[in-house]
Amino acid sequence: MKPILPGATLGVLGSGQLGRMFAIAARRLGYRIEVYSPDSQTPAGQVCDREWAAAYDDLDQLRAFAAGVDVVTLEFENVSADAVNTIERTTPVRPGPGVLETAQHRSREKSALRRMGIPTAPFAIVRSAREVEDALPGPEFQGEGILKTSAWGYDGKGQRRLASGDDLSAAWQSLGDQECVLEGIIDFECEASAIGVRGLDGEFRTFGPFLNEHRNHILDVTIAPAEQLSDRTRREALDITRTIMDSLNVVGVLCVEFFVERGGRLLVNELAPRPHNSGHLTIDAHRCCQFEQQVRSVCGLPLGSVEQLQPAAMANLLGDVWDAPGGPDWQSLLALPDVKLHLYGKDEPRAGRKMGHLTALAETPSAAEALARQARETLCAGRRIR
Numbered sequence: 001m002k003p004i005l006p007g008a009t010l011g012v013l014g015s016g017q018l019g020r021m022f023a024i025a026a027r028r029l030g031y032r033i034e035v036y037s038p039d040s041q042t043p044a045g046q047v048c049d050r051e052w053a054a055a056y057d058d059l060d061q062l063r064a065f066a067a068g069v070d071v072v073t074l075e076f077e078n079v080s081a082d083a084v085n086t087i088e089r090t091t092p093v094r095p096g097p098g099v100l101e102t103a104q105h106r107s108r109e110k111s112a113l114r115r116m117g118i119p120t121a122p123f124a125i126v127r128s129a130r131e132v133e134d135a136l137p138g139p140e141f142q143g144e145g146i147l148k149t150s151a152w153g154y155d156g157k158g159q160r161r162l163a164s165g166d167d168l169s170a171a172w173q174s175l176g177d178q179e180c181v182l183e184g185i186i187d188f189e190c191e192a193s194a195i196g197v198r199g200l201d202g203e204f205r206t207f208g209p210f211l212n213e214h215r216n217h218i219l220d221v222t223i224a225p226a227e228q229l230s231d232r233t234r235r236e237a238l239d240i241t242r243t244i245m246d247s248l249n250v251v252g253v254l255c256v257e258f259f260v261e262r263g264g265r266l267l268v269n270e271l272a273p274r275p276h277n278s279g280h281l282t283i284d285a286h287r288c289c290q291f292e293q294q295v296r297s298v299c300g301l302p303l304g305s306v307e308q309l310q311p312a313a314m315a316n317l318l319g320d321v322w323d324a325p326g327g328p329d330w331q332s333l334l335a336l337p338d339v340k341l342h343l344y345g346k347d348e349p350r351a352g353r354k355m356g357h358l359t360a361l362a363e364t365p366s367a368a369e370a371l372a373r374q375a376r377e378t379l380c381a382g383r384r385i386r
């Protein structure tokens with residue numbers, strides 16, 4: 001297949017911060033970018049050549065968008081099969097429809113992982129409150145679980161923690177009376193992720209694994225390298241990532257999120273067939289970042305080096321940071337030589353909304369983590385780091 005060379009136009013489904021950082025990486029390589037989402041004046045729209053504001057099920061608009069670009073990739077996987085098939089009639093979609101169909105639907109994803117022999121949290125696919133009630137006392141749940149909708153879930157949305165004795169009908173209704181996955185609660189030691197990149201010819205590279213800390217179900221801090229994981233666990237994370245990408249035949253970038261149990265056993269939590277928040281530190285800490293790798297892989301170019309140049313930690317900046325008296329103290333933050341600031345151009349800082357992130361670079365991962373946390377505090381409190 002002929003590579004798509006600089007000068008060509010790349011299309012992106014979704015126009016949030018992932019699309020923005022993809023567009024910036026693609027522009028650096030001389031590509032033109034068009035993004036498509038239902039919104040206008042978006043983070044990606046600000047930095048691309050053309051912003052399409054139309055519904056994901058508006059097939060006429062999708063056809064017109066597809067006709068003007070050389071390849072379509074995505075930052076948002078919850079796009080219907082109809083939409084992807086419409087684009088595919090004229091323009092390749094990478095990663096392709098099969099990957100999206102699996103990764104956008106929790107029960108299909110879990111079942112695919114089980115078929116690949118990859119460990120996950122214990123789970124049952126449930127279609128009514130009655131089925132939840134029947135499953136919950138079973139040996140894999142022992143009366144406790146997390147109910148997650150099969151469709152349209154992210155960042156802890158569409159989830160309810162349950163215990164026997166709870167009003168299961170009310171919980172079921174609150175999640176929209178739809179198919180769900182009931183998952184056993186994992187008493188994990190930590191959470192980690194690996195980000196794989198796979199080219200058109202099957203060439204493969206992996207970033208990570210990285211260590212992730214969540215707050216309120218949203219990623220808070222990522223640390224790399226994940227020193228506290230054993231060599232064996234690290235190797236296994238990369239092997240699992242490769243097995244998943246080969247078996248789904250992914251062309252592009254895919255993130256695998258893991259629970260790490262005590263003793264180092266890995267369970268796959270979920271897949272994201274695109275660059276991931278935990279990979280943002282690759283922009284400042286690695287030779288070729290996850291976004292440039294996405295450009296290279298979907299264009300059929302040689303993949304870049306995944307070498308990490310310096311230990312790093314990333315801290316997300318949610319809208320809450322803007323609650324600081326007088327607003328965020330950008331000047332104090334920007335005075336720190338080892339901290340890099342990334343803002344997504346969003347003008348409404350709501351609590352819990354991802355507005356930007358910062359990456360701290362240091363001699364060791366724990367020093368990077370400490371600096372990232374302090375830097376974020378500086379932003380909130382206007383206090384200087386000595």
Ligand code: AMP
Nearest residue numbers: 121146154155156183184185186214217
């Ligand atoms: P998810 O949206 O499924 O990735 O869940 C978001 C976060 O909720 C995860 O990163 C975990 O911190 C927590 N979580 C999700 N599922 C489980 C589980 N089965 N056991 C323990 N914690 C979980």
